[in-house]
Amino acid sequence: MEFKENRPSGAHDPVADNGQSAMARSTAELEQEFPKRHYLNSGYGVKSWLFTLDHKRIAILYLLSITAYFFLGGLAALVVRLNLLTPYSTFVRPEIYNRAFTMHGVMMVFFFLIPAIPAVLGNFLVPLMLGTKDLAFPKLNLLSWYLLVVGATLALLAMLVGGVDTGWTFYAPYSSIYANGYVVLTALGIFLAGFSSILTGLNFIITVHKMRAPGLTWFRLPLFIWSIYATSLIQVLATPVLAITILLLAVETIFKVGIFEPKLGGDPVLFQHLFWFYSHPAVYIMLLPGMAVMSELITCYSRKPIFGYKFVAFASLGIAVISFLVWGHHMFVSGQSPYAGIVFSFLSFLVAIPSAIKVFNWTATLYKGSIRLDAPMIYALCFIGLFLIGGLTGLYLASIAVDLHVTDTYFVVAHFHYVMVGATVSAFMGGIHFWWPKMTGRLYSDVWARVAAITLFVGFNLTFFPQFILGYQGMPRRYAIYAPEFQVLNVMSTAGATIMALGYLLPFFYLLSSLRNGKVAGPNPWRATGLEWQTSSPPTTFNFDTIPIVKVGPYAYNPAADEAEDARLELIETEKKLIEARNNLAVERASGDGLKKEDLDS
Amino acid sequence: MFDFLKWPETASTVAGQIDFVFNVLNAVTIFFTLLVVACVIYFVCKYRRGVKADRSNAPDEGLAIELTWTIVPGIICVFLFGLATYVYLQVVRTPAGAMEIYVVGKQWMWKVQHPEGRWAMNELHVPVGRKVKLTMISEDVIHSFFIPAFRVKQDVLPGRFSTLWFEATKVGQYHLFCAEYCGTKHSGMVGTVHVMEPADYEKWLSEGNAKDSMAARGEKLFRELGCGGCHGPGASVRAPMLNGLYNKPVPIQLPDGSTKVITADARYIMDSILLPEQEIAGGYKPIMPTFKNQINQEETLLLTEYIKSLGTANGSRNSAAAEPAMPGVAASENTTLASPSTSRPVNEPLAGATQKRDNGVPRSR
Numbered sequence: 001m002e003f004k005e006n007r008p009s010g011a012h013d014p015v016a017d018n019g020q021s022a023m024a025r026s027t028a029e030l031e032q033e034f035p036k037r038h039y040l041n042s043g044y045g046v047k048s049w050l051f052t053l054d055h056k057r058i059a060i061l062y063l064l065s066i067t068a069y070f071f072l073g074g075l076a077a078l079v080v081r082l083n084l085l086t087p088y089s090t091f092v093r094p095e096i097y098n099r100a101f102t103m104h105g106v107m108m109v110f111f112f113l114i115p116a117i118p119a120v121l122g123n124f125l126v127p128l129m130l131g132t133k134d135l136a137f138p139k140l141n142l143l144s145w146y147l148l149v150v151g152a153t154l155a156l157l158a159m160l161v162g163g164v165d166t167g168w169t170f171y172a173p174y175s176s177i178y179a180n181g182y183v184v185l186t187a188l189g190i191f192l193a194g195f196s197s198i199l200t201g202l203n204f205i206i207t208v209h210k211m212r213a214p215g216l217t218w219f220r221l222p223l224f225i226w227s228i229y230a231t232s233l234i235q236v237l238a239t240p241v242l243a244i245t246i247l248l249l250a251v252e253t254i255f256k257v258g259i260f261e262p263k264l265g266g267d268p269v270l271f272q273h274l275f276w277f278y279s280h281p282a283v284y285i286m287l288l289p290g291m292a293v294m295s296e297l298i299t300c301y302s303r304k305p306i307f308g309y310k311f312v313a314f315a316s317l318g319i320a321v322i323s324f325l326v327w328g329h330h331m332f333v334s335g336q337s338p339y340a341g342i343v344f345s346f347l348s349f350l351v352a353i354p355s356a357i358k359v360f361n362w363t364a365t366l367y368k369g370s371i372r373l374d375a376p377m378i379y380a381l382c383f384i385g386l387f388l389i390g391g392l393t394g395l396y397l398a399s400i401a402v403d404l405h406v407t408d409t410y411f412v413v414a415h416f417h418y419v420m421v422g423a424t425v426s427a428f429m430g431g432i433h434f435w436w437p438k439m440t441g442r443l444y445s446d447v448w449a450r451v452a453a454i455t456l457f458v459g460f461n462l463t464f465f466p467q468f469i470l471g472y473q474g475m476p477r478r479y480a481i482y483a484p485e486f487q488v489l490n491v492m493s494t495a496g497a498t499i500m501a502l503g504y505l506l507p508f509f510y511l512l513s514s515l516r517n518g519k520v521a522g523p524n525p526w527r528a529t530g531l532e533w534q535t536s537s538p539p540t541t542f543n544f545d546t547i548p549i550v551k552v553g554p555y556a557y558n559p560a561a562d563e564a565e566d567a568r569l570e571l572i573e574t575e576k577k578l579i580e581a582r583n584n585l586a587v588e589r590a591s592g593d594g595l596k597k598e599d600l601d602s
Numbered sequence: 603m604f605d606f607l608k609w610p611e612t613a614s615t616v617a618g619q620i621d622f623v624f625n626v627l628n629a630v631t632i633f634f635t636l637l638v639v640a641c642v643i644y645f646v647c648k649y650r651r652g653v654k655a656d657r658s659n660a661p662d663e664g665l666a667i668e669l670t671w672t673i674v675p676g677i678i679c680v681f682l683f684g685l686a687t688y689v690y691l692q693v694v695r696t697p698a699g700a701m702e703i704y705v706v707g708k709q710w711m712w713k714v715q716h717p718e719g720r721w722a723m724n725e726l727h728v729p730v731g732r733k734v735k736l737t738m739i740s741e742d743v744i745h746s747f748f749i750p751a752f753r754v755k756q757d758v759l760p761g762r763f764s765t766l767w768f769e770a771t772k773v774g775q776y777h778l779f780c781a782e783y784c785g786t787k788h789s790g791m792v793g794t795v796h797v798m799e800p801a802d803y804e805k806w807l808s809e810g811n812a813k814d815s816m817a818a819r820g821e822k823l824f825r826e827l828g829c830g831g832c833h834g835p836g837a838s839v840r841a842p843m844l845n846g847l848y849n850k851p852v853p854i855q856l857p858d859g860s861t862k863v864i865t866a867d868a869r870y871i872m873d874s875i876l877l878p879e880q881e882i883a884g885g886y887k888p889i890m891p892t893f894k895n896q897i898n899q900e901e902t903l904l905l906t907e908y909i910k911s912l913g914t915a916n917g918s919r920n921s922a923a924a925e926p927a928m929p930g931v932a933a934s935e936n937t938t939l940a941s942p943s944t945s946r947p948v949n950e951p952l953a954g955a956t957q958k959r960d961n962g963v964p965r966s967r
Contacts, residue, residue: 095786167783173760174743178709178785262761268744269759302649305662311672333746334757335764338694342687349679353672356634360671363638366645368660373646381642388638392631395679399686401623401693405753408746408781472624473610474750476781479789483777488606559657 034441034520038538053138054541059124060439061145063432066112066120069152073107074501076100081494087484094480098165099181101478105168106186110193111152113420114282117289118235119144119200121431122228124439126204128532129222131213131550133542136206140199147196155189158182167478169279172260172271176252184253187246194239194246197285201235204228213531215550219313222530222554223306226313227292230320234281234288238324242278245271269335276327284323286420288316290427291358294383297430298362300528301377302369303562305555308361315354315361322351332403341400348398355391359384370559374526375449379430382457383423390418393468411471414464422460429456429507436511437525441537442518448510456503462496527565529556613772613797614752619689621753626685630678693754696767700735703728704816704903707738707745707758710787712778715900717907718807719815724793726778728770729803735767737868739899746782749795755781761876763869770797820908823901827893841890842883847871848910853884871906 039056042048049057079100083091092100123141127134135141158164164181166174175183208229212221248259249271258264260271299306306312328336328344362384371377393415396402406412430453437443466489475486482490524533535544612618649655703726704715715721726749728734738747740760747766748755751774756766780791798806813819824830832841842852852866861884864870873880875897878890897905 089789094789098783098786098788165786169783171744171783174784178743180786262759268761303651304660307661308663308668310663311668333755334744335759335762338690342690345687345690346683349683352679353676356675357668357672359638361668363641363645364661364664364667366642366649368655368657369645369649370651370657371646371649372651381646384642385635385639388635389631392634395630395682396624396627399623399627399682401620401686401689402627404690404693404755405620405624405750407755408748469607473608474748474777474779476748476779476789478783481789483792485606485608 033522035536035538035540037540038441038536039541040440040538042541051142053134053142055123055127055135055138055141056439056539056541056543058141058145059120062115062119062123062148065145065149065152066115069107069111070504072156073104073112074504076104076107077497078501080104081497083480084482084490085494087482087487087490089480095165095180097480098167098478099159099163102164102167103159106155106164106190107152109168109282109286109420110190111148111155113286113424114193114197115148115200116286116428117293117424117431118204118228118231118285119148119196121293121428121435122200122204122231122289125224125435125532126207126228127211128438128535128539128543129225129530130207130211131216131531131544131548132207132211133544135203136211137203141203144196144199144203147192147199151189151192151194151196153189154192155186158185158189169275170246170249170271171268171275172249172252173262173266173268176249176259177261177263184250187250191243191246194242197235198239201232201239204232205236208232213548213550216531219310220550220553221313223295223309223312223316224292224530227288227295227316230316231285231288231292233317234285234320234323238278238281238285241274242282245274245278248274269331272331272334273327273336276330277324280327280330281320281323283416283420284319286424288319290383290387290424291316293427293431293434294358294362294380296528296530297376297380297434298365299555299557300434300526301372301374301380302366303372303557303559304365304369305553305557306361307364307367308357309553309555311357312361315357318354319351322347322354326351329398329403330407332400333407345398345400345403349395352391352395352398355387359388359391370562373450375446375453376430376434378450378453379426379433382453383426383430385457386418386422386426386460389465390415390423393418405474406471408476409471410467410475410477413477414467414471417464417467422464426453426456429453432507432511434526435532436514437521438532438537438539440515440518441521442514443521443525444514444518445510448506452503452506452510455499455506459496459499459501459503463493463500464496466490466492466496527562529554611751611772611774611776612753613770613774613776614749614754615769615771616689616693617751617753617771619692623686623689627682630682696735696765697733700733700767701729702735702737704907705736705738705747705758706741706899706903707747707780707784707791708741709743709785710780710791712745712747712780712791712793713900715816715903716807717816719813719818720807720809720811722811724778724791726793726795727803727806728795728797729800730770730773730797732800733767733769735765737903738764738766739872739903741899743784744782745780745784745791748779748781749776750779751776751795757782763872770795773797773799815911816904816907817911818908820904820906820911823897823904824908827897829905832890839889840886842886844909845912847912854881855884856881868906868910871909872902875902875905 039054042054043052049061052058052061077100079092080097083089083097083100085091089097123135158181162181164179164183164186166179166181166183170183170187208221208225251257252259252261252264252266256264258266260266260268262268295306295312326344326348328340329348332341332345373381393411396406397412397415433444433449470486470489470493473486475482521537523536525537526533531548531550532539534548609621612621647653649657702717704717705726706713706715712724712726713721714723714726716727736747736756738756738758739762740758742760744760745758746755747758749768752768752770754766754768756764758764774797776795776797778793778795780788784791814822831837832839833844835843847866848871850866851863852870853861853863855861864881870881874883874890876892876894878892879888882888893902
């Protein structure tokens, strides 16, 4: 791709910049100048953030809020895992345990996983990758954030005043008639978060259709955009069904109108059909953005174009379409017709194919690459491993015969954690690390980041792999008290969770410390090809000084150019040494003249 | 030492088949995981930056290989689907001649009722080597009846029957779990399945709290409720005779005026008691009142069992000889409990039994 020179003004002009200084400065240092004007310093104060229409600032707002929700959900998980250390529910009473796993599920699914990648990375990157200055509807974008925050606040309020004990699935008639706690309040929170999701999806779809830079044809789009686009389609089409379901649930709870409760004339299986009609596609709302990040990371750190671009792109759309047709696989034992079950089973197997295509294409991209194992790449490789296990165990659950045994056990818990946490959160962390320099303009400690990635991988597997075994042995999910023979594996799981928690906490320290102490990143520290790397880091409020014109496809990585760049860097390195030597010489001379080094510095 | 990794007990005829499918899936999973992980590790080592390797002509597309890794997983998926569905069909079809046991789930216990009269809480007693069919219903929320050693599980719904069958192969005691979250003491809704020698089972049936058989108690209830006033011989009101009804095809009138023939199974009988306006027996008027708020699920089961005991037209007691091929279909998809009638003929003069017993006040459970 060709772009106009877009560096911060003055960066290339040592005379204008620092010409008076007696000390010469190397080209490299000059390239690493922190931009003077960028979206983070375009305004100060709370108001400049709460009323911002800048997609990048909204992304940061999302990042802060979902991080908070992730920690609240994590605290609930802590209660769950501590309680499962013994078979007798010794840490908390079952009433509290039930509320804890409900809070964990609600927080993580609706307020962390669903908004995580689309609302943070998507918001930040979609306009940058499209070479435009913002999303199509900036005000709608800000409204989406407010909806999420208000929704989460309502859900949290419900937790504070007494909690909910329905599980995140809210199965009726338990949730509508029999449950303890504040079901309607929590449901209202989820209802609002749903609209946040719908509006974000709508915004992305229109932006992708209407606001691509000149020359940026559909097949020149980064695969990140393809996957986010597929995600947005699901968000817009499936989430309204969640809203309807929640509304019906509220109507039954408040007005005692029989919708799901048989005693009032309702049908309890109807709730499950409606709920999973949204919530299965929602799994792909969580997973597809992870795949979006993957395609960017794998190509950049292999220095190669993606293998089979069109297959990967259409696999995203394929997954989005099939995701609407498989909800019944959550209900093989719920009393739906066996014939329906068989059809849903077949369709569920079909999802495996586009998922397999993606994994094989990422693997093939590594072939003959020039692979660097920086932290984001470690996260990406972790994604492949965890997604393989998570995805392949999906086949067990699609096989009705095996599902009869393992559904509603820890096998299912392990499976969806591998997909939604193992894969998606690895991708999210990889993405945050990859685009951190773009978002903040600073580099973090790569060593610490690699340590965190590996800690997370080890901890994750230790936590969730034993749960596959527990599930096959027959331990049902959502049990506060369990049979003593399941204890050893549960203790392993809790131990793993501790390691995993460490893997999540570490980035806090080195990422936050990078804001103050991190090296200046420069516009493109990874030498990546995307449009987002062609502007300053952090970008200015309107992203590009001049709208870029795109002439080639994405991922135009070129090992030969890399070598030239390496040679250039080596030259710079030499230049640095020379300058240093010259400066030293100057100092020596100066001291020979009876002057101190400090005088020279000033 | 590695007890915690122990394979779960295999104690039913279908458990082995399900384990077989599970192991085939394990093989596929391990193969593909190792394949991809090996490729990733190999490529990462071989093409690590700074390592000398032939990187010329690196491909970025290839139709042949794309089709290979689309079609091969596709074929494997179809094969796995076929295998799993084949086994599923063995599991889901209730075989002929299964003995019946009734299960009522409620927060937070299982009540197991044997037709012969004995009942137990949170204990299921079954003879080894005999096909057992459970007919289950919930009094409140959704529960799920799960016996890991048998590899079977079925949700137990309020307001409609679910069925589950198995044949135990090993004498012993096994876990019984509720697998669908049902409230505070969900994890306490557990019990034991006792698989016994047939002789021990017979002995057990006749001991303890054994009372009259379900059919006998059903008959008593039938009299108490005054059902015979319409359904008995010489009744003044024209209502279908119940002798020989069970498992016979009966014509019913649909609300839209058309007719259809269905099997008078347990589901039909229960619905006829609780929601009589749903499926009107052909040629009769929709005059039967509902007993929905007057009898509980257990009493419904007693009445059903009594009607069943009235035998077939030729006089023999008809057990499960003519089960529908897929009980699940009959038990769920045809059931539309969601539309209570708004035009129930409440003033018809046959609710005498109701008045006699309850004076119109719904009995509390």
